Amino acid sequence: MSRAFNFSPGPATLPEPVLRQAQAEMLEWNGVGASIVEVSHRGPEFIEVARQAEADLRTLMSIPDDYAVLFLQGGATAQQALMALNFAAPGQTVDYVVTGHWGKTAIKQARPYVDVNIAADSEAGGFRDIPARDDWRLSKDAAYVHYTANETIHGVEFRDIPQVDNAPLFADFSSSIAAEPLDVSRFGMIYAGAQKNLGPVGVTVVIVRRDLFERAGQPRADIFNYQSHANGDSMLNTPPTWNWYLAGLMFKWMLAEGGVTEFARRNARKAALLYDTIDGSGGFYRNEVAHAARSRMNVPFFLRDAALDAAFLKEAGTAGLISLKGHRVLGGMRASIYNAMPEEGVQALASFMRDFQSRYG
Numbered sequence: 001m002s003r004a005f006n007f008s009p010g011p012a013t014l015p016e017p018v019l020r021q022a023q024a025e026m027l028e029w030n031g032v033g034a035s036i037v038e039v040s041h042r043g044p045e046f047i048e049v050a051r052q053a054e055a056d057l058r059t060l061m062s063i064p065d066d067y068a069v070l071f072l073q074g075g076a077t078a079q080q081a082l083m084a085l086n087f088a089a090p091g092q093t094v095d096y097v098v099t100g101h102w103g104k105t106a107i108k109q110a111r112p113y114v115d116v117n118i119a120a121d122s123e124a125g126g127f128r129d130i131p132a133r134d135d136w137r138l139s140k141d142a143a144y145v146h147y148t149a150n151e152t153i154h155g156v157e158f159r160d161i162p163q164v165d166n167a168p169l170f171a172d173f174s175s176s177i178a179a180e181p182l183d184v185s186r187f188g189m190i191y192a193g194a195q196k197n198l199g200p201v202g203v204t205v206v207i208v209r210r211d212l213f214e215r216a217g218q219p220r221a222d223i224f225n226y227q228s229h230a231n232g233d234s235m236l237n238t239p240p241t242w243n244w245y246l247a248g249l250m251f252k253w254m255l256a257e258g259g260v261t262e263f264a265r266r267n268a269r270k271a272a273l274l275y276d277t278i279d280g281s282g283g284f285y286r287n288e289v290a291h292a293a294r295s296r297m298n299v300p301f302f303l304r305d306a307a308l309d310a311a312f313l314k315e316a317g318t319a320g321l322i323s324l325k326g327h328r329v330l331g332g333m334r335a336s337i338y339n340a341m342p343e344e345g346v347q348a349l350a351s352f353m354r355d356f357q358s359r360y361g
């Protein structure tokens with residue numbers, strides 16, 4: 001068996017100890033005579049797994065008690081519709097700041113229910129920067145302000161939480177949750193599909209300030225009601241038990257490694273090494289994002305000569321570096337370097353890039 005360094009944007013690489021533990025427990029979990037995926041979600045075994053996962057995530061992210069933590073299905077995309085249904089009145093204005101592809105999908109999901117005001121949008125500049133806060137045109141009576149903390153495709157990341165005073169701040173943290181310490185109390189809602197920094201696809205973490213549940217929102221079925229999910233401990237219906245269990249293993253692993261403070265250090269070193277390699281290549285490689293907005297999780301880059309792309313990907317694969325092809329929206333390459341990507345993986349990529357340049361540059 002040989003595991004490559006996997007730079008996939010999501011589903012993404014998982015730490016080997018997490019996979020090994022899941023493997024060891026696959027046939028039989030903790031003396032129950034069955035796998036954890038084979039027992040009822042309402043039984044004491046899974047209830048304990050679920051409870052522990054939530055407790056560990058609360059510890060990992062320092063989530064205050066007045067926030068509910070939900071483990072839901074539907075991915076980040078479903079939450080982009082549900083936030084409007086739950087927290088905005090029909091046709092109410094909501095503010096969106098768009099800094100890449102996923103900010104646009106968020107708007108698409110909300111539009112059937114609300115009046116979207118695009119407060120700021122960097123598309124005209126090719127999504128290479130974050131619009132200056134002073135230029136945002138926020139509404140007076142918005143139900144919430146939404147932004148994408150890290151744009152997974154365009155590689156654009158907010159380094160600071162923007163200050164907004166008109167409405168609660170809602171943020172898509174799908175590709176940067178738990179990558180560094182975060183003041184959760186600054187937000188009304190944070191959501192993230194787990195398949196990048198938190199582990200497996202199939203479970204979505206939603207963190208909501210509980211007082212927002214008092215809003216009437218819009219007519220919706222119980223299954224689309226966050227308050228009902230909170231009241232039912234995210235078990236209104238059968239939850240994705242395997243994914244929830246795996247995410248729980250990820251939380252334990254992250255805590256054991258030193259938590260978000262340690263990951264912030266590692267992530268900063270990994271990103272710096274990659275950007276230095278790109279910037280120091282004399283234009284052989286290039287990343288076009290403004291330095292202050294460069295993502296520490298997803299590093300898109302282009303080769304000067306796109307005709308070399310195929311050779312780059314092929315030789316990288318041979319060197320044990322996989323999933324580097326950029327998203328079809330942008331082309332080029334992208335290295336996703338979430339918490340589970342070890343520093344040795346990024347060192348291997350950087351030295352491969354230098355070696356490739358020395359042969360083709």
Ligand code: PMP
Nearest residue numbers: 075076077102152172174175193
């Ligand atoms: N937001 C961001 C920032 C993403 O990266 C993604 C997935 N790549 C999504 C939303 C969509 O997530 P999902 O597929 O879980 O619905």
